[in-house]
Amino acid sequence: MSATMRAAVLYGAEEVRIEAVPIPSVGPGEVRVRIGCALTCGTDAKVFRRGYHARMIRPPAVFGHEFAGVVETVGDGVTSCAVGDRVVAANSAPCGDCFYCRVGQPELCEDLLFLNGAYAEYITVPARIAACNLHRVPAALPLRHAALTEPLACCVKGVEDTGVQAGDTVVVLGLGPIGLMMVSLCAARDARVIAVGRRELRLATARALGAEEVLDENALADLNAAVHALTGGRGADRMIECVGRPEVWQTALELTRRGGVCNLFGGCPAGTTISLDTTRLHYEELTVLGSFHHTPRHIRQALDLLAAGTVPGARFVNDEVTLDGVVDALQRMGEKTNLIKAAVLLAGET
Numbered sequence: 001m002s003a004t005m006r007a008a009v010l011y012g013a014e015e016v017r018i019e020a021v022p023i024p025s026v027g028p029g030e031v032r033v034r035i036g037c038a039l040t041c042g043t044d045a046k047v048f049r050r051g052y053h054a055r056m057i058r059p060p061a062v063f064g065h066e067f068a069g070v071v072e073t074v075g076d077g078v079t080s081c082a083v084g085d086r087v088v089a090a091n092s093a094p095c096g097d098c099f100y101c102r103v104g105q106p107e108l109c110e111d112l113l114f115l116n117g118a119y120a121e122y123i124t125v126p127a128r129i130a131a132c133n134l135h136r137v138p139a140a141l142p143l144r145h146a147a148l149t150e151p152l153a154c155c156v157k158g159v160e161d162t163g164v165q166a167g168d169t170v171v172v173l174g175l176g177p178i179g180l181m182m183v184s185l186c187a188a189r190d191a192r193v194i195a196v197g198r199r200e201l202r203l204a205t206a207r208a209l210g211a212e213e214v215l216d217e218n219a220l221a222d223l224n225a226a227v228h229a230l231t232g233g234r235g236a237d238r239m240i241e242c243v244g245r246p247e248v249w250q251t252a253l254e255l256t257r258r259g260g261v262c263n264l265f266g267g268c269p270a271g272t273t274i275s276l277d278t279t280r281l282h283y284e285e286l287t288v289l290g291s292f293h294h295t296p297r298h299i300r301q302a303l304d305l306l307a308a309g310t311v312p313g314a315r316f317v318n319d320e321v322t323l324d325g326v327v328d329a330l331q332r333m334g335e336k337t338n339l340i341k342a343a344v345l346l347a348g349e350t
C-alpha cells in the first residue's frame with residue numbers, strides 16, 4: 001500500500017485543496033476504514049464558507065464527516081468490527097465520564113471528540129468512537145445511505161426532544177436535508193406534517209416522505225395566515241425549525257400554538273439573539289427548546305431506521321461527484337438549489 005492518499009484539505013474560507021496526504025496510522029483500539037462513500041452536508045457547506053468551525057474542525061485539516069466504508073485495518077483490542085466489514089461511524093463520541101455524560105446528556109459532553117476526514121480515501125476512527133459509535137452496516141443497505149446515519153441521528157434526537165406524537169400537527173420549517181429528515185421521522189410517528197420550504201424538488205420530496213401539506217414560501221404572501229388556516233386558526237402543535245437564522249426562529253415562535261412546543265433546531269451564527277414575547281411564554285404556555293447533536297443511542301436508532309427503510313435513504317442523496325468535485329458540490333448546497341446531498345464516491349462499493 002502506498003504511504004499517501006488523496007484527500008480534500010480545508011485551509012480556510014472557500015479554500016479546499018485536493019492533495020496527497022499521509023494515510024493515517026492505526027493505534028490500539030482504532031479502526032482504519034477505506035471510505036466507499038462520503039456525503040456533503042450543510043454544516044460542511046457552512047464551514048467551507050467561513051473557513052473554520054469553533055468545535056468541529058480547525059484548518060488545515062482533512063474535511064468531511066459523513067462516511068461509510070470497509071474496514072481495512074484494526075488496531076489491537078478492537079472488538080466492534082473486523083477487517084472486511086462494511087461499517088459506518090459517527091463524527092464524534094462522548095467521554096462517558098464528565099458531569100454531562102454522567103447525568104445522561106452526552107451530547108453536551110465537556111470533551112466531545114470530533115472526527116473529520118471523510119473526503120479522503122482512508123480515515124482512522126479513534127478508539128473512543130470505534131468503541132461506541134461504529135457499527136456494521138446491514139448487507140442490504142447501500143453505503144451511501146448508511147452514511148446518512150449521523151445527520152439522521154441528530155434529527156431522531158430532535159423529534160424525540162420535541163415529543164412528537166401520533167395525531168400532532170407538526171410544522172417543519174426549512175427543507176434542507178435536515179428538514180426533510182424531520183418530515184420523514186414525524187410522518188413515521190403518524191403526525192400530520194406541514195412542510196414549509198422553497199423549490200419544487202424539495203417540496204415534492206417532502207410530500208413523498210409523508211408531508212400532508214406543503215407550503216411554498218416563494219409563492220406565499222403570508223406564511224402565518226397559511227399555517228393558521230391549516231391548523232384551525234391555532235398554529236402548530238409542535239414546530240421544528242430547520243433553517244438556523246434568527247429571523248426564522250422568530251417566525252417559528254409565531255407559528256406555534258398556545259401550549260405548543262417549538263424546537264429551534266437550526267444552529268444560528270454565534271452571537272445572534274432573538275426576543276421572546278413574555279405573554280406568549282407565560283400566559284400561553286409556550287415551550288421553547290433547542291436540540292444539539294446526537295448520542296450513541298440515537299446513532300444506533302438512526303442506522304436501524306435506515307436499514308428498515310422507515311427513512312428512505314435514496315430520497316436524500318440525489319447527486320454524485322468524485323473527490324475532485326467536492327468543492328463544486330459544497331458550493332451548490334443550500335436552499336436555493338435542487339441538490340439535497342451529494343455522494344462523494346471514493347473507492348469500491350459506494
Ligand SMILES: [Zn+2]
Nearest residue numbers: 041043066151
Ligand atoms: Zn453533517
Ligand SMILES: [Zn+2]
Nearest residue numbers: 095098101109
Ligand atoms: Zn463527557
